[in-house]
Amino acid sequence: MAMTAAVARRGQPFRLEACELAAPRAGEVRVRLLACGICHTDLSARDHDRGTVLPAVLGHEGVGVIEALGPGVSEFALGEHVLMSFGSCGQCSKCRDGAPGYCHSAALGFRGIRADGSSPLSLNGQAITGHFFAQSSFATHAVASINNMVRLAPDLPAALMAPLACGxxxxxxxxxxxxxxxxxxxxxxxxxxxxxxxxxxxxxxxxxxxxxxxxxxxxxxxxxxxxxxxxxxxxxxxxxxxxxxxxxxxxxxxxxxxxxxxxxxxxxxxxxxxxxxxxxxxxxxxxxxxxxxxxxxxxxxxxxxxxxxAVPRDFIPRMVDWYREGRLPLHRLVATYAFADINQAVDDMLAARSVKPVLIMSET
Ligand SMILES: [Zn+2]
Ligand SMILES: [Zn+2]
Missing domain, CATH: 3.40.50.720 (NAD(P)-binding Rossmann-like Domain)
Known part of the structure; x- marks a missing residue:
């Protein structure tokens, strides 16, 4: 499907461009993004050599709505709201030991591709890095792995939930x-x-x-x-x-x-x-x-x-509970920006004018 993504090139501002997103595979879903936080890790991937092949679509604090399921996915349903945390394979010894942050599959992090080396995203007919932290959420849509996905009640505000994914x-x-x-x-x-x-x-x-x-x-x-x-x-x-x-x-x-x-x-x-x-x-x-x-x-x-x-599936629901109890005043950290204003959001973060900029892709 055609979609819009903020494409990153080394040392350059992000540019919103028309891209092509393939259908989700087994273990994946397509998410329509509502919001995505910006993290220093995104800028590090763009501006330093951290193993992310550019051009790339970054973004790893996505919240959105599931609109397509990969073959055999039964754990999630169409229309559910989800938060996408960091990628992990779910099968290696670290993942099995409850340490997904140290997953052996480095491809799912900074390299930003699937374990088999493929990417669901292409630009002008060429595949580009489009599975950053198993999501690439600086986009209107993402094909993301369900391993790092946590279901959110639909009444939770997407912009405030996004930073629970990483920062x-x-x-x-x-x-x-x-x-x-x-x-x-x-x-x-x-x-x-x-x-x-x-x-x-x-x-x-x-x-x-x-x-x-x-x-x-x-x-x-x-x-x-x-x-x-x-x-x-x-x-x-x-x-x-x-x-x-x-x-x-x-x-x-x-x-x-x-x-x-x-x-x-x-x-x-x-x-x-x-x-x-x-x-x-x-x-x-x-x-x-x-x-x-x-x-x-x-x-x-x-x-x-x-x-x-953290194990996102265990820890994110605990943070949501603290938020609901009023013990996590996330609104004190978050400043929202329209998706098209991504470069302004980055500038404000770097100049310490915003603590946590969150891009809004869609209000509903
Ligand atoms: Zn693993
Ligand atoms: Zn991060």
Whole structure:
């Protein structure tokens, strides 16, 4: 079928173009998009070499309505509303172990193609990368894998649900699953974009004793405080390491920046047996230097995490419940844009004018 997609080319603005979408195969459905969030990962795939062959259609926080089922699909029905999270094969040892974020099938992530190397999307008669995170949702329609799909009640607002697919899931699951934060913890969260602010909301739900937000933008820190941070540090004005030591250090830390110097600061702010989880995407080749004594004798841990170790089918319904209970004020993060204004949305995100831009493909 003919559809419109925002085509990405290296270092260039997105361009809405007429594309051709093939029928869904077994294990797939065609979704008519209502909304899709923009994540830094999309820009990284466009502007850095992360294995995504360009031109490509990106977008991996899609919400929409199922309008065609692949052969044999019985788990979902026509007309159902769904949220598309990250892709996973559902069959490898990691998927079977409840760790789909570490699925062996890399094709389903940044490479943006099916496991067999094919793509459902073509432009001017040529196949292009069109299965990014098993969806490619910067488009009016997507052929997506059902493995990463979660059903949504139709009354839920698509624009607010979209970031649950990646950014909000990553922040909340990092606190609740990867860091396994508890009420007695003091937690430092470095970087107050969507992921960091979602982490703060999660730390508030957990009831962490101290929730310390670190960023360089005062407005973001103000928002962090309103969402649950008990302390804020503007690290452009004050040394975060010293300020954290002044607070006695922390038992848990989350880095959402991917900046080596920030990761080092976070590590050294840990109390004995403290844990640091890194979720920020760093520049290729980034390295950190840590004192092995500070690792060993204090029993500290440092590890990375994809999507906070969440299993979308388990964790997304929990986030929806918190949203319905009023404990997840997603409207504080989301700014909506018409699909055609995708480049404005990107500019606003990069300039910190919007926390989480969400594109609206259709109101109904
Ligand atoms: Zn897998
Ligand atoms: Zn993402």
């Amino acid at each position: 909000v899931q990553t922040g909340m699951a990092s606190v609740m699953i990867a860091l396994a934060a508890r009420a007695q913890d003091s937690i430092a969260i470095f970087g107050c974009g969507t992921v960091g602010l979602a982490a703060i909301m999660a730390a508030r739900i957990v009831g962490c004793r101290d929730i310390i937000a670190i960023d360089i933008v005062d407005e973001r820190l103000q928002l962090a405080r309103e969402l649950g941070a008990t302390h804020t540090i503007n690290s452009s004005r004050e040394a975060a390491g010293k300020a954290l030591r002044g607070l006695g250090g922390v038992t848990r830390a989350l880095d959402c920046t991917g900046l080596p110097e920030v990761v080092q600061t976070a590590f050294h702010a840990l109390q004995s047996q403290g844990v640091l989880v890194c979720v920020g995407v760093s520049k290729p080749g980034s390295q950190i230097s840590i004192d092995l004594g500070a690792l060993l004798y204090a029993g500290r841990s440092i590890r990375g995490s994809i999507e906070g170790d």
